[in-house]
Amino acid sequence: MSADTLPRIEAPARRTGGPGAKPKAWGQIASQVFLIVASVLWLLPIAFALYVAIRPYSDTRKYGYVSMPHHITFQNFRDAWTQSDMLHFFWNSVLITVPAVIIVLCLASGVAFVLTRVNVKVNVALLILFTAGNLLPQQVIITPLYRIYLKITLPHFLSSSGLMYNSIFGLVVINVAFQLGFCVFVLSNYMKSIPGEMYEAALVDGASLWTRFWRLTVPLCRPALAALATLLTTWIYNDFFWAITLMSSGNKRPVTSALANLQGQFVSNQNLIAAAAMIAAVPTLVVYILLQKQFIAGLSLGSSKG
């Protein structure tokens, strides 16, 4: 929006010219220089890790890591992938992230609908309850949560350990419970912007509450749901804390927290660690390239309260 309006604002200012024009030009140059320097600094760590990853170990040992490339290879990626069983960890991430995102969005849109469109007496209090829950630092709840997870038994098909602790199911549950608050907050703000006339019209047609929710509200919330899905996928995929604390064994962990183990496994070969790290970044980079707009829209929806 401001991208179209800003040049229009600046145009007359420039036309007035005179002494005012010069500082503006200098300001432009200074901004450009500052942003270019920042961009280079921001890319440098990632570029360097990528550079380490595409060079063979023999090369870097001989010439050092900060040196001209003598050979370029993708062998590190192949080795990191096969030697660390990354496919397995990626599959764990999928098993946690996909159900968690779907369940959070279903539950949150239900709550948001009830809290915005049905006159429940305590709806503001409930909205506060959900929102505040998401703002707590995870460490505030981890101690009892850890004990609870050790106490709850699960049927064998949900958890091979027989406990909520150390199970994929357990991680889905905590990710769902913890992200609920944020989604409820965002979706209820979004649903408030749906004009009331639409619901009155639906009522006239005799639409039941469920129909008003599922056939009217959810389709209208599609942009918000898409943005939230992108955001949540990234967040849950990137989660490190829950997986480290609520899972004991390495082989059930999702890929993000398994990286810590890989670091130990490849401790003598930094090139392989770099390659594994780059592989683990691929899903988020795909989101970054294809769905950046959605991701940013999700963040903005959460921060801008109408």
Next chain:
Amino acid sequence: MSSASQVHDPAAAEARTEVPARRRRRMRKMTPRDRIVVAVLLGIPLLLDLAFVWFPAIGTVLLSFTKWNGVGSLHTKSCVPNMPSILNNGCVYGIQNYHQAATIYPEFWPAVRHNLIWLAVFVVIATPLGMLFAVLIDRGIRGSRMYQSILFLPVMLSLALVGIIWEFVYSQNYGLINTVIGRNGNDNAIDWLGNPHLNLWAVLLEATWRQAGYVMVLYLAGLKAVDPSLREAALVDGANAWQTFWKIVFPVMRPINIVIMVVTVIESLRAFDLVYITNKGINGLELLSVLVTTNIVGETQRVGFGSALGVVLLVISLVPISIFLYQTFRREEQS
């Protein structure tokens, strides 16, 4: 709408006088099926939120007054002083956990100090830097979209990954910095992540690298929502860019400023992943969040003590949370 409903209503003629009452009732009274739908839509998530977020949060507070190693059961008897800890288990310990944390737990005050430094760096450097990025990009200079994409890139990466990526930059013998400044020998290498006087600052640079992009994206959204006519008016009145921002734009963005304040404080309390992936949060990288974790998942479980540390985090985090909730929901309570 009322006329339309009368047309549809078969008993319209006799119901006409009753219409206002009916409409009111329609909002309140739902069919039994509607009630079940409400109960399910609200009930399941509420139960989940209460059971796995709020119940543990209250549990942390209660457990912080006990002494418990996680084995055996909790009871309401007070702990007996001067008894071996094996016999004093699951008992009520009063404020002893807090007292011990503040007096004899060597990691506590360093952790508090590190958390405060973390917060200070976020407040003084990361957040203003992100705001500056946003303001510059929002002015629509050439290449702004590209700058935004680049500065935003670290936000996508998990903190664990950020920690690993930066290890190549900081490494003693092969790292980017030491090689460039020529300090990668065995005798003169700078141990950025190992030296307890340096490593907190090194990790804070990593954290700032990511946080600034996050703040930038949030702030950009806020800036785009500012009514452009406000700025035009300021320009007509002869305000320069600096004045326009501080006198016009910044006050209008009060809600987003509060969101960013909350994000800044909460993220610095939550800080965990980076130090954990670097060295598991020891030797200069102690943080409250790490201490909570090591006291419950370590070999010696001190559930009560770990909870007391968690309560410290809870109390601090309640300040920004309350401000945010007050600012956000004040209007709704009034209406």
